[in-house]
Amino acid sequence: xxxxASNQKxxxxxxxxxxxxxxxxxxxxxxxxxxxxxxxxxxxxLKGGNKRFIENRSxxxxxxxxAIYSLAKGQTPFATIIGCSDSRVTSEILFDQGFGDLxxxxxxxxxxxxxxxxxxxxxxxxxxTKLIVVLGHSKCGAVQAAxxxxxxxxxxVVTLINAIKDAARTAQAVEGSExxxxxxxxxxxxxxxxxxxxxxxxxxxxxYQSGEILIVGAVYDLSLGEVVFLEETLQDLPNxxxxxxxxxxx
Ligand SMILES: [Zn+2]
Numbered sequence: 001x002x003x004x005a006s007n008q009k010x011x012x013x014x015x016x017x018x019x020x021x022x023x024x025x026x027x028x029x030x031x032x033x034x035x036x037x038x039x040x041x042x043x044x045x046l047k048g049g050n051k052r053f054i055e056n057r058s059x060x061x062x063x064x065x066x067a068i069y070s071l072a073k074g075q076t077p078f079a080t081i082i083g084c085s086d087s088r089v090t091s092e093i094l095f096d097q098g099f100g101d102l103x104x105x106x107x108x109x110x111x112x113x114x115x116x117x118x119x120x121x122x123x124x125x126x127x128x129t130k131l132i133v134v135l136g137h138s139k140c141g142a143v144q145a146a147x148x149x150x151x152x153x154x155x156x157v158v159t160l161i162n163a164i165k166d167a168a169r170t171a172q173a174v175e176g177s178e179x180x181x182x183x184x185x186x187x188x189x190x191x192x193x194x195x196x197x198x199x200x201x202x203x204x205x206x207x208y209q210s211g212e213i214l215i216v217g218a219v220y221d222l223s224l225g226e227v228v229f230l231e232e233t234l235q236d237l238p239n240x241x242x243x244x245x246x247x248x249x250x
Pocket of ligand 1: 084086109139141142143
């Protein structure tokens with residue numbers, strides 16, 4: 001917490017002008033209001049935060065006491081993250097964000113079902129979040145289980161395996177080492193999930209098709225700390241009125 005407070009002080013003490021501009025550039029800053037208003041800026045904000053994280057220069061924003069008090073009045077998260085429950089994939093830390101920034105749903109293998117659909121719809125309709133990121137990760141245990149496809153998976157684990165097994169099968173059919181196949185299945189699982197959410201009636205599909213919200217996929221590398229946004233989920237996007245200009249560091 002001491003470091004958070006000192007970072008906040010540093011930001012507060014910077015006067016408008018050269019110092020602040022230089023600091024923003026050096027730290028890949030995208031301001032919160034812009035990120036909340038425009039999903040393409042929200043994406044830039046996540047990328048900038050992950051860059052700080054991998055460069056070991058996190059600024060730990062909005063983690064001081066004052067942030068908690070001011071957020072008690074309400075929240076305006078700038079992104080919704082559909083991530084894996086894996087204890088090593090903690091979005092606020094790996095995107096270097098703070099309280100009130102990310103609306104998160106986590107299940108093993110980031111498998112979604114009715115209650116998570118409602119969670120996303122709530123984020124979009126009530127909280128005004130415009131970016132959804134499906135965040136898979138390397139060496140995912142749930143994807144590994146779907147590749148192994150055990151005969152009698154215990155309890156409700158079968159639900160997870162059923163949701164991932166198509167991605168696992170597709171990746172298994174590709175030539176490569178076991179590790180390559182697992183990483184291929186992780187990626188394919190994310191792409192399938194993104195496509196599924198883009199088609200999900202009635203809220204997500206309409207908002208996505210009209211260009212009001214953005215739904216993309218990414219994979220977090222457990223050993224590097226890096227989040228790679230998947231090109232195949234960034235291409236052929238519906239027309240939108242949002243600016244796609246790069247505002248990082250300005
Ligand atoms: Zn996982």
